[in-house]
Amino acid sequence: MEDQDLDALFEQALAQAEATSTPPAPSTPAPSGFAATPIARGSAAGTPGAIDAEAIENMAACPRADADGVCRECTCGSAKELRERIGKLARDLHESLKELNLDKTLAEMAVEIPDARNRLKYVTEMCERSAQKVLDTLDELTPLQDDVKARSQALLAKWERMLGERERPDSGFMALFEETRSHLAATVAAADKASTLHTDILMAQDFQDLTGQVCRKIEGITERMETQLVHLLIDTAPADHRKRHEALIGELEGPQVTAGRSDAVESQAEVDDLLSSLGF
Amino acid sequence: MRFLIVDDFSTMRRIIRGLLKELGHLDCDEAEDGAIALSKLKSTKFDFVISDINMPNKNGFELLEAIRADASLADLPVLMVTAEARKEDIVRAAQLRASGYIVKPFTKATLEEKIVKIAAKVA
Numbered sequence: 502m503e504d505q506d507l508d509a510l511f512e513q514a515l516a517q518a519e520a521t522s523t524p525p526a527p528s529t530p531a532p533s534g535f536a537a538t539p540i541a542r543g544s545a546a547g548t549p550g551a552i553d554a555e556a557i558e559n560m561a562a563c564p565r566a567d568a569d570g571v572c573r574e575c576t577c578g579s580a581k582e583l584r585e586r587i588g589k590l591a592r593d594l595h596e597s598l599k600e601l602n603l604d605k606t607l608a609e610m611a612v613e614i615p616d617a618r619n620r621l622k623y624v625t626e627m628c629e630r631s632a633q634k635v636l637d638t639l640d641e642l643t644p645l646q647d648d649v650k651a652r653s654q655a656l657l658a659k660w661e662r663m664l665g666e667r668e669r670p671d672s673g674f675m676a677l678f679e680e681t682r683s684h685l686a687a688t689v690a691a692a693d694k695a696s697t698l699h700t701d702i703l704m705a706q707d708f709q710d711l712t713g714q715v716c717r718k719i720e721g722i723t724e725r726m727e728t729q730l731v732h733l734l735i736d737t738a739p740a741d742h743r744k745r746h747e748a749l750i751g752e753l754e755g756p757q758v759t760a761g762r763s764d765a766v767e768s769q770a771e772v773d774d775l776l777s778s779l780g781f
Numbered sequence: 782m783r784f785l786i787v788d789d790f791s792t793m794r795r796i797i798r799g800l801l802k803e804l805g806h807l808d809c810d811e812a813e814d815g816a817i818a819l820s821k822l823k824s825t826k827f828d829f830v831i832s833d834i835n836m837p838n839k840n841g842f843e844l845l846e847a848i849r850a851d852a853s854l855a856d857l858p859v860l861m862v863t864a865e866a867r868k869e870d871i872v873r874a875a876q877l878r879a880s881g882y883i884v885k886p887f888t889k890a891t892l893e894e895k896i897v898k899i900a901a902k903v904a
Contacts, residue, residue: 632792639799700889703799707886710793714835714864 611734614727618720625716632709635702643699650692657685782900784809787818787832787844788862793885797831797862800889804896815839819847822854829896834863834870845877858899862887 660682667674784806788794794811801809810825812818816838818830830848834841841861848854858880863870866884874882880902881895 629790629792633795636792636795636799700800700803703796704886704889706792706796710788710790710796711864711885713790713792 607730607734611727611730614723614730618723618727621716621720621723625713625720628709628712632706635706639699639703643696646692646695646699650689650696653685653688653692657682657689660685782806782808782828783826785812785818785821785827785830786810787812787815787830787836787841789813789833789836793833793862797892800892803889804893806896815841815844815847818844822848822857823851827857829900830857830859831862832859834861834865834874842873842877845874845879849878856903858903860895860899862892 660678664678784801786794786797786801786809788797788811791813794813798809798811801807810821810827812821814836815832818832819839821827822830832841832844839847841863845859845861848857848859860881860883861874861879862883862885864885871882880899883891883895
Protein backbone atom coordinates (compact mmCIF):
# COMPACT_ATOMS: atom_id res chain seq x y z
CA MET A 502 0.00 0.00 0.00
CA GLU A 503 1.38 3.43 -0.95
CA ASP A 504 1.78 6.14 1.65
CA GLN A 505 -0.79 8.35 -0.04
CA ASP A 506 -3.34 5.59 0.23
CA LEU A 507 -2.67 5.21 3.90
CA ASP A 508 -3.01 8.92 4.24
CA ALA A 509 -6.31 8.89 2.41
CA LEU A 510 -7.50 6.11 4.64
CA PHE A 511 -6.38 7.93 7.67
CA GLU A 512 -8.16 11.10 6.55
CA GLN A 513 -11.30 9.14 6.00
CA ALA A 514 -11.09 7.54 9.40
CA LEU A 515 -10.40 10.89 10.93
CA ALA A 516 -13.40 12.48 9.28
CA GLN A 517 -15.57 9.64 10.44
CA ALA A 518 -14.30 9.97 13.95
CA GLU A 519 -14.87 13.70 13.94
CA ALA A 520 -18.41 13.28 12.70
CA THR A 521 -19.13 11.17 15.75
CA SER A 522 -19.66 13.28 18.78
CA THR A 523 -18.86 11.21 21.88
CA PRO A 524 -19.35 7.54 21.08
CA PRO A 525 -18.10 4.80 23.36
CA ALA A 526 -14.76 3.84 21.88
CA PRO A 527 -15.10 0.03 21.71
CA SER A 528 -18.43 0.09 19.77
CA THR A 529 -17.47 2.74 17.24
CA PRO A 530 -17.54 1.30 13.71
CA ALA A 531 -14.11 1.08 12.22
CA PRO A 532 -13.47 2.42 8.72
CA SER A 533 -14.92 0.17 6.06
CA GLY A 534 -12.48 -2.53 5.10
CA PHE A 535 -10.80 -2.56 8.47
CA ALA A 536 -13.68 -3.75 10.57
CA ALA A 537 -12.06 -7.09 11.25
CA THR A 538 -8.55 -5.75 11.69
CA PRO A 539 -7.35 -6.49 15.21
CA ILE A 540 -5.62 -3.77 17.15
CA ALA A 541 -2.01 -4.80 17.07
CA ARG A 542 -0.80 -2.68 19.89
CA GLY A 543 -2.21 -1.47 23.16
CA SER A 544 -4.70 1.33 23.52
CA ALA A 545 -3.44 4.86 23.81
CA ALA A 546 -5.76 5.45 26.72
CA GLY A 547 -4.03 7.22 29.47
CA THR A 548 -1.36 8.70 27.28
CA PRO A 549 -0.82 12.22 28.45
CA GLY A 550 -0.74 15.11 26.01
CA ALA A 551 -2.97 17.34 23.90
CA ILE A 552 -4.24 17.10 20.32
CA ASP A 553 -5.86 19.76 18.16
CA ALA A 554 -7.32 19.87 14.65
CA GLU A 555 -4.14 21.09 13.05
CA ALA A 556 -2.13 18.41 14.75
CA ILE A 557 -4.56 15.74 13.49
CA GLU A 558 -4.31 17.00 9.92
CA ASN A 559 -0.56 17.07 10.08
CA MET A 560 -0.36 13.64 11.58
CA ALA A 561 -1.07 11.83 8.31
CA ALA A 562 1.72 13.61 6.51
CA CYS A 563 4.19 13.23 9.33
CA PRO A 564 6.79 10.52 9.59
CA ARG A 565 5.98 8.04 12.31
CA ALA A 566 8.33 9.54 14.86
CA ASP A 567 6.82 12.99 14.40
CA ALA A 568 3.29 11.64 14.55
CA ASP A 569 4.09 9.83 17.75
CA GLY A 570 5.41 13.04 19.13
CA VAL A 571 2.16 14.78 18.25
CA CYS A 572 0.20 11.97 19.86
CA ARG A 573 2.15 12.23 23.04
CA GLU A 574 1.04 15.79 23.31
CA CYS A 575 -2.62 14.91 23.18
CA THR A 576 -5.04 15.24 26.06
CA CYS A 577 -7.47 12.44 26.73
CA GLY A 578 -11.09 13.50 26.40
CA SER A 579 -13.32 10.76 24.92
CA ALA A 580 -13.47 12.21 21.37
CA LYS A 581 -9.81 13.02 21.43
CA GLU A 582 -9.01 9.64 22.82
CA LEU A 583 -10.96 8.04 20.01
CA ARG A 584 -9.09 10.07 17.40
CA GLU A 585 -5.86 9.08 18.97
CA ARG A 586 -6.78 5.41 18.98
CA ILE A 587 -7.85 5.48 15.33
CA GLY A 588 -4.74 7.33 14.34
CA LYS A 589 -2.59 4.84 16.18
CA LEU A 590 -4.48 1.93 14.68
CA ALA A 591 -3.96 3.24 11.16
CA ARG A 592 -0.29 3.86 11.77
CA ASP A 593 0.18 0.45 13.36
CA LEU A 594 -1.51 -1.24 10.44
CA HIS A 595 0.61 0.57 7.93
CA GLU A 596 3.77 -0.08 9.88
CA SER A 597 2.93 -3.75 10.24
CA LEU A 598 2.30 -4.13 6.55
CA LYS A 599 5.52 -2.33 5.74
CA GLU A 600 7.58 -4.20 8.31
CA LEU A 601 6.39 -7.53 7.01
CA ASN A 602 6.68 -6.24 3.44
CA LEU A 603 3.17 -7.58 3.01
CA ASP A 604 1.84 -4.68 1.01
CA LYS A 605 4.30 -5.28 -1.81
CA THR A 606 4.26 -9.04 -1.37
CA LEU A 607 0.49 -9.22 -1.71
CA ALA A 608 0.55 -7.04 -4.78
CA GLU A 609 3.33 -9.12 -6.32
CA MET A 610 1.48 -12.34 -5.58
CA ALA A 611 -1.65 -11.00 -7.20
CA VAL A 612 0.36 -10.54 -10.38
CA GLU A 613 2.41 -13.72 -10.12
CA ILE A 614 -0.43 -16.18 -9.59
CA PRO A 615 -2.19 -15.46 -12.90
CA ASP A 616 1.22 -15.49 -14.56
CA ALA A 617 2.01 -18.91 -13.07
CA ARG A 618 -1.37 -20.20 -14.13
CA ASN A 619 -0.85 -18.94 -17.67
CA ARG A 620 2.52 -20.68 -17.81
CA LEU A 621 0.97 -23.91 -16.61
CA LYS A 622 -1.73 -23.57 -19.22
CA TYR A 623 0.98 -23.04 -21.82
CA VAL A 624 2.69 -26.28 -20.75
CA THR A 625 -0.62 -28.14 -21.00
CA GLU A 626 -1.27 -26.76 -24.46
CA MET A 627 2.23 -27.54 -25.69
CA CYS A 628 2.00 -31.11 -24.38
CA GLU A 629 -1.34 -31.59 -26.05
CA ARG A 630 -0.07 -30.12 -29.31
CA SER A 631 2.98 -32.40 -29.28
CA ALA A 632 0.93 -35.48 -28.46
CA GLN A 633 -1.54 -34.67 -31.23
CA LYS A 634 1.32 -34.16 -33.68
CA VAL A 635 2.72 -37.58 -32.82
CA LEU A 636 -0.71 -39.14 -33.29
CA ASP A 637 -1.14 -37.34 -36.62
CA THR A 638 2.22 -38.67 -37.75
CA LEU A 639 1.27 -42.19 -36.71
CA ASP A 640 -1.98 -41.88 -38.60
CA GLU A 641 0.01 -41.14 -41.75
CA LEU A 642 2.73 -43.68 -41.10
CA THR A 643 0.61 -46.69 -40.20
CA PRO A 644 -1.17 -47.06 -43.58
CA LEU A 645 2.18 -46.73 -45.39
CA GLN A 646 3.61 -49.48 -43.24
CA ASP A 647 0.54 -51.65 -43.73
CA ASP A 648 0.81 -51.14 -47.50
CA VAL A 649 4.49 -52.17 -47.60
CA LYS A 650 3.63 -55.29 -45.62
CA ALA A 651 0.67 -56.21 -47.80
CA ARG A 652 2.59 -55.74 -51.08
CA SER A 653 5.54 -57.75 -49.78
CA GLN A 654 3.28 -60.57 -48.75
CA ALA A 655 1.53 -60.56 -52.16
CA LEU A 656 4.83 -60.55 -54.05
CA LEU A 657 6.18 -63.35 -51.94
CA ALA A 658 3.09 -65.42 -52.67
CA LYS A 659 3.57 -64.85 -56.41
CA TRP A 660 7.15 -66.05 -56.25
CA GLU A 661 6.10 -69.16 -54.35
CA ARG A 662 3.45 -69.96 -56.96
CA MET A 663 5.87 -69.44 -59.88
CA LEU A 664 8.46 -71.68 -58.28
CA GLY A 665 5.85 -74.39 -57.83
CA GLU A 666 4.94 -74.19 -61.51
CA ARG A 667 8.52 -74.57 -62.79
CA GLU A 668 9.85 -78.07 -62.99
CA ARG A 669 13.60 -77.51 -62.87
CA PRO A 670 14.61 -73.95 -62.17
CA ASP A 671 18.24 -73.23 -62.93
CA SER A 672 20.62 -72.36 -60.12
CA GLY A 673 20.87 -68.65 -61.01
CA PHE A 674 17.11 -68.33 -60.94
CA MET A 675 16.92 -70.17 -57.63
CA ALA A 676 19.55 -67.93 -56.05
CA LEU A 677 17.66 -64.81 -57.12
CA PHE A 678 14.43 -66.31 -55.87
CA GLU A 679 15.90 -67.14 -52.45
CA GLU A 680 17.35 -63.70 -52.11
CA THR A 681 14.07 -62.07 -53.05
CA ARG A 682 12.07 -64.36 -50.80
CA SER A 683 14.38 -63.65 -47.88
CA HIS A 684 14.06 -59.91 -48.43
CA LEU A 685 10.27 -60.06 -48.61
CA ALA A 686 10.03 -62.19 -45.49
CA ALA A 687 12.26 -59.74 -43.64
CA THR A 688 10.11 -56.85 -44.85
CA VAL A 689 6.95 -58.50 -43.51
CA ALA A 690 8.62 -59.20 -40.17
CA ALA A 691 9.90 -55.62 -39.98
CA ALA A 692 6.43 -54.33 -40.74
CA ASP A 693 5.01 -56.41 -37.90
CA LYS A 694 7.68 -55.11 -35.55
CA ALA A 695 7.04 -51.54 -36.72
CA SER A 696 3.35 -52.02 -36.06
CA THR A 697 4.08 -53.03 -32.48
CA LEU A 698 6.32 -50.01 -32.06
CA HIS A 699 3.59 -47.78 -33.47
CA THR A 700 1.29 -49.08 -30.74
CA ASP A 701 3.94 -48.31 -28.13
CA ILE A 702 4.27 -44.77 -29.47
CA LEU A 703 0.49 -44.43 -29.48
CA MET A 704 0.20 -45.59 -25.87
CA ALA A 705 3.09 -43.37 -24.76
CA GLN A 706 1.00 -40.32 -25.64
CA ASP A 707 -1.17 -41.01 -22.60
CA PHE A 708 1.29 -38.79 -20.71
CA GLN A 709 -0.66 -35.84 -22.09
CA ASP A 710 -3.88 -37.05 -20.50
CA LEU A 711 -2.25 -37.85 -17.16
CA THR A 712 -0.08 -34.74 -16.85
CA GLY A 713 -2.88 -32.64 -18.24
CA GLN A 714 -5.19 -33.73 -15.43
CA VAL A 715 -2.56 -32.84 -12.85
CA CYS A 716 -2.00 -29.43 -14.47
CA ARG A 717 -5.73 -28.78 -14.47
CA LYS A 718 -5.94 -29.54 -10.77
CA ILE A 719 -3.04 -27.18 -10.04
CA GLU A 720 -4.68 -24.52 -12.20
CA GLY A 721 -7.81 -24.90 -10.07
CA ILE A 722 -5.83 -24.57 -6.86
CA THR A 723 -4.01 -21.43 -8.03
CA GLU A 724 -7.29 -19.98 -9.26
CA ARG A 725 -8.85 -20.43 -5.82
CA MET A 726 -5.75 -18.91 -4.19
CA GLU A 727 -5.96 -15.97 -6.56
CA THR A 728 -9.62 -15.46 -5.73
CA GLN A 729 -8.87 -15.34 -2.01
CA LEU A 730 -5.92 -13.04 -2.55
CA VAL A 731 -7.81 -10.58 -4.70
CA HIS A 732 -10.63 -10.47 -2.15
CA LEU A 733 -8.03 -9.79 0.53
CA LEU A 734 -6.58 -6.97 -1.54
CA ILE A 735 -10.03 -5.51 -2.08
CA ASP A 736 -10.86 -5.77 1.61
CA THR A 737 -7.71 -3.88 2.57
CA ALA A 738 -7.96 -1.25 -0.16
CA PRO A 739 -9.26 2.24 0.55
CA ALA A 740 -13.05 2.28 0.53
CA ASP A 741 -13.43 4.49 -2.55
CA HIS A 742 -11.15 2.25 -4.63
CA ARG A 743 -12.84 -0.84 -3.32
CA LYS A 744 -16.35 0.28 -4.24
CA ARG A 745 -15.15 1.12 -7.73
CA HIS A 746 -13.70 -2.32 -8.36
CA GLU A 747 -15.77 -4.77 -6.35
CA ALA A 748 -18.47 -4.99 -8.98
CA LEU A 749 -15.90 -5.24 -11.75
CA ILE A 750 -13.97 -8.11 -10.27
CA GLY A 751 -16.76 -10.17 -8.73
CA GLU A 752 -16.22 -13.91 -8.84
CA LEU A 753 -13.14 -14.98 -10.76
CA GLU A 754 -13.57 -17.21 -13.78
CA GLY A 755 -9.98 -18.27 -14.36
CA PRO A 756 -8.22 -17.98 -17.73
CA GLN A 757 -10.14 -15.98 -20.28
CA VAL A 758 -10.73 -17.72 -23.56
CA THR A 759 -13.00 -15.15 -25.18
CA ALA A 760 -11.31 -12.09 -26.63
CA GLY A 761 -12.87 -8.65 -26.48
CA ARG A 762 -14.85 -9.09 -23.27
CA SER A 763 -15.54 -5.84 -21.48
CA ASP A 764 -15.68 -7.52 -18.09
CA ALA A 765 -12.32 -9.25 -18.34
CA VAL A 766 -8.70 -8.28 -18.75
CA GLU A 767 -6.75 -9.56 -21.71
CA SER A 768 -3.19 -8.71 -20.86
CA GLN A 769 -0.84 -8.48 -17.94
CA ALA A 770 -0.70 -4.72 -18.46
CA GLU A 771 -4.43 -4.50 -17.74
CA VAL A 772 -3.96 -6.57 -14.61
CA ASP A 773 -1.18 -4.24 -13.49
CA ASP A 774 -3.32 -1.20 -14.22
CA LEU A 775 -6.21 -2.61 -12.23
CA LEU A 776 -3.99 -3.37 -9.25
CA SER A 777 -2.39 0.01 -9.54
CA SER A 778 -5.77 1.71 -9.44
CA LEU A 779 -6.54 -0.25 -6.27
CA GLY A 780 -3.54 1.39 -4.70
CA PHE A 781 -1.03 -1.44 -5.08
CA MET B 782 -19.70 -53.66 -32.21
CA ARG B 783 -20.24 -49.93 -32.20
CA PHE B 784 -18.18 -48.15 -29.53
CA LEU B 785 -18.62 -44.76 -27.87
CA ILE B 786 -15.40 -43.34 -26.39
CA VAL B 787 -15.98 -40.67 -23.71
CA ASP B 788 -13.03 -38.59 -22.50
CA ASP B 789 -12.42 -34.86 -22.17
CA PHE B 790 -8.84 -35.26 -23.48
CA SER B 791 -8.81 -35.70 -27.25
CA THR B 792 -5.41 -37.41 -27.04
CA MET B 793 -6.86 -40.22 -24.93
CA ARG B 794 -9.87 -40.55 -27.23
CA ARG B 795 -7.50 -40.97 -30.18
CA ILE B 796 -5.38 -43.49 -28.28
CA ILE B 797 -8.38 -45.64 -27.41
CA ARG B 798 -9.75 -45.33 -30.93
CA GLY B 799 -6.36 -46.40 -32.31
CA LEU B 800 -6.24 -49.41 -29.99
CA LEU B 801 -9.77 -50.43 -30.90
CA LYS B 802 -8.81 -50.22 -34.56
CA GLU B 803 -5.85 -52.52 -33.95
CA LEU B 804 -8.22 -54.89 -32.17
CA GLY B 805 -10.46 -54.90 -35.21
CA HIS B 806 -13.17 -52.55 -33.95
CA LEU B 807 -13.47 -49.84 -36.57
CA ASP B 808 -16.93 -48.52 -35.73
CA CYS B 809 -16.28 -45.85 -33.10
CA ASP B 810 -17.64 -42.47 -32.13
CA GLU B 811 -16.37 -39.99 -29.54
CA ALA B 812 -17.81 -37.65 -26.89
CA GLU B 813 -15.85 -35.13 -24.84
CA ASP B 814 -17.97 -35.29 -21.70
CA GLY B 815 -20.79 -37.20 -20.07
CA ALA B 816 -23.53 -34.85 -21.19
CA ILE B 817 -22.58 -35.13 -24.86
CA ALA B 818 -22.20 -38.88 -24.46
CA LEU B 819 -25.68 -39.26 -22.99
CA SER B 820 -27.13 -37.22 -25.81
CA LYS B 821 -25.43 -39.45 -28.39
CA LEU B 822 -26.50 -42.60 -26.59
CA LYS B 823 -30.11 -41.49 -26.70
CA SER B 824 -30.02 -40.66 -30.38
CA THR B 825 -27.81 -43.45 -31.75
CA LYS B 826 -27.44 -47.12 -30.96
CA PHE B 827 -24.13 -48.14 -29.40
CA ASP B 828 -23.02 -51.55 -28.18
CA PHE B 829 -20.21 -50.55 -25.85
CA VAL B 830 -19.18 -47.44 -23.90
CA ILE B 831 -15.63 -46.70 -22.78
CA SER B 832 -15.69 -43.73 -20.42
CA ASP B 833 -13.35 -41.58 -18.38
CA ILE B 834 -14.54 -40.43 -14.93
CA ASN B 835 -13.07 -36.98 -14.32
CA MET B 836 -14.82 -34.81 -16.92
CA PRO B 837 -16.62 -31.48 -16.96
CA ASN B 838 -20.40 -31.07 -17.30
CA LYS B 839 -21.30 -34.66 -16.48
CA ASN B 840 -18.59 -36.89 -15.07
CA GLY B 841 -18.22 -40.61 -15.64
CA PHE B 842 -20.12 -41.58 -12.50
CA GLU B 843 -23.03 -39.35 -13.42
CA LEU B 844 -23.02 -40.73 -16.95
CA LEU B 845 -22.98 -44.27 -15.63
CA GLU B 846 -25.81 -43.47 -13.24
CA ALA B 847 -27.87 -41.94 -16.05
CA ILE B 848 -27.26 -44.94 -18.30
CA ARG B 849 -28.35 -47.40 -15.62
CA ALA B 850 -31.42 -45.30 -14.82
CA ASP B 851 -32.56 -45.24 -18.46
CA ALA B 852 -34.52 -48.39 -19.32
CA SER B 853 -33.40 -48.30 -22.95
CA LEU B 854 -29.70 -48.06 -21.99
CA ALA B 855 -29.59 -49.91 -18.67
CA ASP B 856 -27.92 -53.05 -20.03
CA LEU B 857 -25.28 -51.24 -22.10
CA PRO B 858 -21.73 -52.35 -21.22
CA VAL B 859 -19.78 -49.44 -19.71
CA LEU B 860 -16.04 -49.79 -19.18
CA MET B 861 -14.48 -47.07 -17.03
CA VAL B 862 -10.96 -46.03 -18.12
CA THR B 863 -9.65 -43.45 -15.67
CA ALA B 864 -6.71 -42.06 -13.73
CA GLU B 865 -8.82 -42.18 -10.56
CA ALA B 866 -7.14 -44.95 -8.63
CA ARG B 867 -8.72 -44.46 -5.21
CA LYS B 868 -10.47 -47.48 -3.82
CA GLU B 869 -13.59 -45.53 -3.02
CA ASP B 870 -13.88 -44.57 -6.70
CA ILE B 871 -13.50 -48.15 -7.81
CA VAL B 872 -16.08 -49.27 -5.25
CA ARG B 873 -18.43 -46.53 -6.32
CA ALA B 874 -18.10 -47.56 -9.96
CA ALA B 875 -18.91 -51.11 -9.00
CA GLN B 876 -21.90 -50.00 -6.96
CA LEU B 877 -23.16 -48.08 -9.99
CA ARG B 878 -22.79 -51.31 -11.97
CA ALA B 879 -19.88 -50.43 -14.22
CA SER B 880 -18.95 -53.35 -16.44
CA GLY B 881 -15.22 -52.93 -15.85
CA TYR B 882 -12.62 -50.51 -14.48
CA ILE B 883 -9.20 -49.76 -15.97
CA VAL B 884 -6.73 -47.38 -14.31
CA LYS B 885 -4.54 -45.21 -16.55
CA PRO B 886 -1.90 -45.72 -17.72
CA PHE B 887 -2.98 -49.02 -19.21
CA THR B 888 -1.84 -51.40 -21.93
CA LYS B 889 -3.40 -52.63 -25.12
CA ALA B 890 -3.54 -56.13 -23.62
CA THR B 891 -5.52 -54.89 -20.61
CA LEU B 892 -8.02 -53.09 -22.79
CA GLU B 893 -8.41 -56.11 -25.03
CA GLU B 894 -8.85 -58.45 -22.08
CA LYS B 895 -11.58 -56.30 -20.50
CA ILE B 896 -13.47 -55.82 -23.75
CA VAL B 897 -13.41 -59.53 -24.53
CA LYS B 898 -14.51 -60.41 -21.01
CA ILE B 899 -17.35 -57.89 -20.94
CA ALA B 900 -18.51 -58.76 -24.45
CA ALA B 901 -18.59 -62.45 -23.49
CA LYS B 902 -20.84 -61.67 -20.51
CA VAL B 903 -23.23 -59.70 -22.67
CA ALA B 904 -23.37 -62.46 -25.28
